[in-house]
Amino acid sequence: MKNTASFAAYKKSPNRSIKHSTYFETYDELFGRYRGKPITFVEIGVLGGGSLFMWREFFGEQARIIGIDLNPNAKKWEKDGFEIFIGSQSDEAFWQEVKQAVGPMDVVLDDGGHTYEQQIVTTEMLLDNIKDGGMLVVEDTHTSYMPGFGPKKYSFMRYVAQIMDRMHYRFSKISGPTDNRVWSVQVFESIVAFHINRDASNRVSAVTDNGGAHDNAVDFRHADNSAYGRLSRVYRESDALKKIPGVRPLALFVKDILSRAKGSGRVSRFFR
Structure with missing residues (x-):
């Protein structure tokens, strides 16, 4: 001071x-x-x-x-x-x-x-x-x-x-x-x-790519074997599933429920 x-x-x-x-x-x-x-x-x-x-x-x-x-x-x-x-x-x-x-x-x-x-x-x-x-x-x-x-x-x-x-x-x-x-x-x-x-x-948020070399690394956000992780992988890897009308919002809804169930017990102690 x-x-x-x-x-x-x-x-x-x-x-x-x-x-x-x-x-x-x-x-x-x-x-x-x-x-x-x-x-x-x-x-x-x-x-x-x-x-x-x-x-x-x-x-x-x-x-x-x-x-x-x-x-x-x-x-x-x-x-x-x-x-x-x-x-x-x-x-x-x-x-x-x-x-x-x-x-x-x-x-x-x-x-x-x-x-x-x-x-x-x-x-x-x-x-x-x-x-x-x-x-x-x-x-x-x-x-x-x-x-x-x-x-x-x-x-x-x-x-x-x-x-x-x-x-x-x-x-x-x-x-x-x-x-x-x-x-x-x-x-x-x-x-x-x-x-x-x-x-x-006021800038529009959009994904950018710097054009650098890509080593095709696997995105490990969906690598865990929980119900949430398995559902994420099924939806992400299935082009046919993505084309079905109404599947995307349903998948997001289910993922949201599963993510809450998965994370609530671990983080609830920080909300006091």
């Missing part, structure tokens, strides 16, 4: 800021590449203003540092060269106004109220406004496991899991609701980062 650039900037801030000790390595990992560059950085939740000075020190004078807070008192930091917007992060109309005024953002750090509604509405409203190569970072995500921040059914981490599911549905052989806004999700203790790369996240 103490050897990180973000912690040094944190300690140098002339105003009070409160950060968890585990966050600084994560800050350096996520934000290090933006240092010394003319980025637009938005922090939600500026409280006593200390973090605004921290981020100016960390990113450098070229960075445009913007603060979002519900407390009108935060407007006083404009005299120090920061842009400040006052409003609720759970208010979609407020975010429309901010996006109109600020334009595309490189990095957003949500350190606001930490309720599920606030975190989810903020993410939904800002993902499309993040520049390519940028990110939206939500911290204090441990509130998803604490009482008092909203109904657990709609916790932020459940929302993150849904986005990850929809990212995987982009795979060409899976059908389901997709989400192309996010290229990757990076999870740290109490911090989630959504990375934006629109070309990559």
